[in-house]
Amino acid sequence: MVDVLRVPFPVLQSSPSLSFKPRLCPLIPPSRRLHLKSNSLLFPLFCSSPSFFKLPLRCSSSSMPLQLSSLSQDSLLYSRAYWVTKTIIAWNVDVVEGSCYLYASKVAALSVTDNGIQGHDLEIKLEEDRSGLPPNVIEKFPHIRDYRAFKLPPVLDAKNLVKCQLAVAEFNSQGKCRNATGLQLPGVLDELFSYDGPLGAFYSAEAVSLCLWAPTAQAVYAHIYKDPVGGCPLEIIPLEETNGVWSTKGPKSWEGCYYMYEVSVYHPSTLHIEKCYANDPYARGLSADGKRTLFVNLHADDLKPEGWDELEDMKPDILSFSDISIYELHIRDFSANDDTVNADFRGGYMAFTLKDSAGVLHLKKLSKAGITHVHLLPTFQFAAVDDEKENWKYVDSKILEKLPSDSAEQQEKITAIQDDDAYNWGYNPVLWGVPKGSYSSDPNGPCRIVEFRKMIQALTHIGLRVVLDVVYNHLHANGPFDKDSVLDKIVPGYYLRRNTDGFIENSTCVNNTASEHYMVERLIIDDLLSWAINYKVDGFRFDLMGHIMKRTMVKAKDALCSLTKERDGVDGSRIYIYGEGWDFGEVAKNGRGINASQFNLCGTGIGSFNDRIRDAMLGGSPFGPPLQQGFVTGLLLEPNGHDHGTKDVEKAMLASAKDHIQVGLAANLRGFVLTDFEGKERKGSEVLCYGGTPVGYAFCPTETVNYVSAHDNETLFDIISLKTPVGISVEDRCRMNHFATSIIALTQGIPFFHAGDEMLRSKSLDRDSYNSGDWFNRLDFTYNSNNWGVGLPPKQKNENSWPLIQPRLADPSFKPQRSHILAAVENFTDVLCIRNEYGSTTPVHHGSLASL
Template sequence: MSVLPSSIWLPAVSSHSESTRRRCRTHLNDISSCSLTRQQRLGVDAIVKFGVFRKQTTYQCCLAMPVEEGPTSSSSQDSLLYSRAYWVTKSIVAWNVEAADGSCYLYASKTAALYVANNGIEGHDLKIKLEEDSAGLPENVKEKFPHIRDYRAYKVPLALDVKSLLKCQLAVAIFSSDRNCINATGMQLPGVVDELFSYNGPLGAVFSNGVVSLYLWAPTAQVVRAYIYRDPSGSDPLEILELEELNGVWNANGPRNWEGCYYVYEVTVYHPSTLQIQKCVANDPYSRGLSANGMRTLLVNLDSDALKPEGWDNLADEKPELFSFSDISIYELHIRDFRYRAISSCSFKIARKILPTLEFSLFLLASDSTVHPDFRGGYLAFTSQDSAGILHLKRLSSAGISHLHLLPTFQFAGVDDEKDKWKSVDTQMLESLPSDSIEQQAHITSIQNEDGYNWGYNPVLWGVPKGSYASNPNGPCRTIEFRKMVQSLNRIGLRVVLDVVYNHLHGSGPLDENSVLDKIVPGYYLRRNTDGCIEHSTCVNNTASEHFMVERLILDDLLCWAVHYKVDGFRFDLMGHIMKHTMMKAKSVLHGLSKDKSGVDGSSIYIYGEGWDFGEVAKNGRGVNASQFNLYGTGIGSFNDRIRDALLGGSPFGHPLQQGFVTGLSLQPNGHDHGTKADAEHTLAVLKDHIQYCSEEDDQIR
């Protein structure tokens, strides 16, 4: 396989919302420069590090230059580092630029040779004049891109071969009446890509009639090759295939004996973060199996009987009864900690009226010698019916808990899938240290990036179970064992909820080993600001469900988990960063599943999430988003921060000692300045109103 060229990366800083600190993860930004000179001219020389929980997080984020301070010809090539113009339809380019009486031109280079000279952009294969449309942007464009509704509109000639141009490096430049270049920039393409290449056909690996077919949506790619391997790592490829393209979808066919083999794609594509044509090696976005650490995609047929536990096809008939969504009570648990460590077990019975409005992070931590050591902290730990952990879950089920919410179980970064590479600390040594010692934390910190612990909010591939929870991260074990886990939990009276993190991805750029989507269609899957830099308000690499194929990937992924793994609900992390229409489609496609056609009763699948409204999506900044208020009346659940803060006190932005209704504000003040006695009584009255309102409104925010 070819080796990707090295690149000089552009470190930069960005401010981050206080509320994102709890999920900050290691990140390598995709905004890179091609020379140190550019880096120095941009004045970017800092890396911000956050100490967050047990993982140190390094941010290298794009330093956004305000639009009104855009580059001029004196900043030379630096202006092309940004993408401030939007190709929104095949006939319209939007740009927030002072046009005066000058003229605008579109430039394209298939070899990414564009550069800014004193007289404009050079190195182009094509130069086309664009005429300004005095009517401005049409209403459908303003609706799709509300954040650029006031931009100027430039008309693209109808005879232009737009599909071919989208495979090139693209830029626009504006000239004064005396032919001086006064501004130039790269382009953002999702609008025109959606118009020309939206696709509803097969994607991923398809098994039918003795043939394995590969389908990859990559409309901006110049060349796509598939490397087929017999083994999960090492070895030379069995075959190297060059895929054929039809309207943005690349395809190749192979024999049925490919099943059980592995593959990766090599995508030759222009990447705006490096201003180069890159050869990006990536997994299939529609991967359904992986090798350890996601190094290669496994060719696995999820319909194969060999991957189904006994009785799997009839599991829908064994599901615990659920008469109404208002009867749901949820217990939250992390697979890694289930029956793994010798810490006392904790349980909590959550009242039916309050549960949907609160987010609990309750971990079942127990030492259970009846569970095989290799199964502890993994999928198979849930199949030992007489273990202490399962007996505890059975008691919870009998007490009224209806659903078990599993923290992220998809393939995420931060934990090696191969357990023999994990490092650990001697717990007896830790227990021997004084309780007020700082040495415990120092020991843990020294191995924090090499141990087996991580919440899992570092998505790499959404549609494959995490390999570190399987007995073998290679081959189909993770599929079989995940199914056994769901089956076992259903049989003890618990439905299964997955924590899905569709709002961001861990990797980006052409070189990051955890980057997938941004290697295949650069600049499309990740939401960008008006400079063309990736938005990070979720914590890192925000995804853009307002784009057609991002939404489709989310919907297809949900269907995969519901149909092939028979899960019973989905908890959406930072759901407010997903568009409302995406959530409504998700509800529709899931509830449309039937036992007869899909082996699943979709009407009982519950979806809910964090409907917080902040960042670039706040106040419908990128379209109507799935925030609390926008979801009213949809039947989609949203966490309620009003009752949470009323009970516990404070807020994500408040002082940690600020008390609430059940944390002593009335009876046991802790010394924090809550104002006068009258102020505290008024606060209590307001908090009581919140609690009473939420208790009476049993439907919460729907």
């Protein structure tokens, strides 16, 4: 009898057109998420047949499996056991009088019945080790510290077994199968196949070589193409394997061509041996939309702008990281709406190379005043924006300009095309090591490489160093079918962090990566070194850095610092790294090892964002009541009608906020001593947040990045306009904006400003503009408008606040005039000049080492 699976909860399709912004996770809990191919929402299940697993099931490993009724139907969709070393399998089962076995099938023919596993090529009895898991395994996998250890024979051919479909099963004393599950392999892969040799494409005078790490693959072929898309392969070359690394050598004529890997590998999300077609994880060039990997030698002279090799000598001096001031900017925002930029250059790399565009003149002004680094939002190859400009859809801005300032029509028109326009922040990584094609004049060939280098060179000539926003904590896609999936096609189940059921963790929103695995960590570090050496990048900002292991971050910092101008062409000691040290999800409280959270990074010299000073200044948090006020937005002194409690409560809140700001002014140092609002002397680590965590967590000033606004959440001017009383003047709001940026500018530590803070930038109160198009993200470097009142912000993330937003947008008194914007820019640059002139390297007293 054929039944039909009925999905009793919402389905999140893994369609390329559905893009989630990291950090804003769907409200469906991980245990209820289901990802299926869009054409496979319903399919027949033979409910009583062991041949069920021979059906062409396509269930994404980023989701929980289908919740079926019996052991024989669903157990192999899970991977609840861990092969942690060559001789140990960890499994959370209690075997008293029964026994356990390991099963393998090279053709993925395993199925489960009440009598055990069928279709296997190999069956091995497991013996329980009563001493438990060894300390090195617990250190690597702390979340399974209480699992039981089962011993494998030391003579086992583990290197070939990992290429098979694997399962373990537990039987009772009567021989009845009670449990069965697949295996997670990263532990044994790290032990047997950790590799430090060449990976990617390499070029000599006579040949081109390819190396790919794929220890679970059964076969690997390289498909060589002449063109970026279409056509038959010029050649299909089999690669040869040595200890998990597949390699081949081809003629010099390959250079300038394209290639794809064909990897035959068992994929746990489908229970099949799949032929996966993937780009090179170490790609340094791509065709449009990452259809193929480009053979490109980044050291070739014709890819270097004139004067490129001498660029390091032109970098502005940084005597100390304490002298850094950061300006966060999105590449498209910089020029998409700038009429002083040639239309062909707008929204791309080449807009930075102009001498006198409005945007470039503004950057020169900021550089002269004291901004040292421009932080560029993601510039690697990401999904959700087509690289081919002719495929973009637009809304006529002249139509939008005629609509009322509080109308819902603007957002309706923008969101109707938001997945087909030119805009996205870019936090949906596909390949980390290649510049994004949509920002270049030609997404095929080496054009994006040359233009990216010209952008870096132009910013250097302005006097600015460049920080890249890197997103190593997650990937946009997974599985063997998605066009944007790469790593999970090549070594399925290794690069992406999985939960104890064997399904991909999604706490960063989708497809969390696992830097605790050796080759994931290596890929991250190799990628950073490539950007530093090949593009002369001066810093890296890590998205959701807390989801990366502390060890990885420290190794990355050391590797970058070891770069020398003589050997590598760059001085690595000048490269600054920082990121979001939030501690949540499966990594919270060191759940997967010591992670790179705010508190864990103390003493490393790696910076983390200081949310304490932001929340004290603005009020509450981005996730709290929208009208909750803070030190800058009128708490106690300019009440807005929000119920903060009694006057005494408000006074206590304001006094506490003052203490938090004082600690922030002293770089959030643990040992900084202040007199708090109660008249008591306390260290920064003894001043507590509302949740009981210490305000001060840093050991030195450069470990703190102070900010009051960033690309996330409302702009500074917008949040001030939302939280302040409706009746105050726009001049008062402008003063509050200036007050906030001045506090940040004059702190110890690293000041960080979102582009437009200095120009009263508005996104029409949009709290999350990652996919809100050019319309809501507009920057006007001519200072004629701050983009206030361009319609109600997109419904998806803002509708609950529309009753608060609409009357503000409709009120013309909220909109700053050109004179207000000009004054804001002048005030901002004046404060930067003060910081720059008097220097931020002056040491701040934060106690002795013994006092920390």
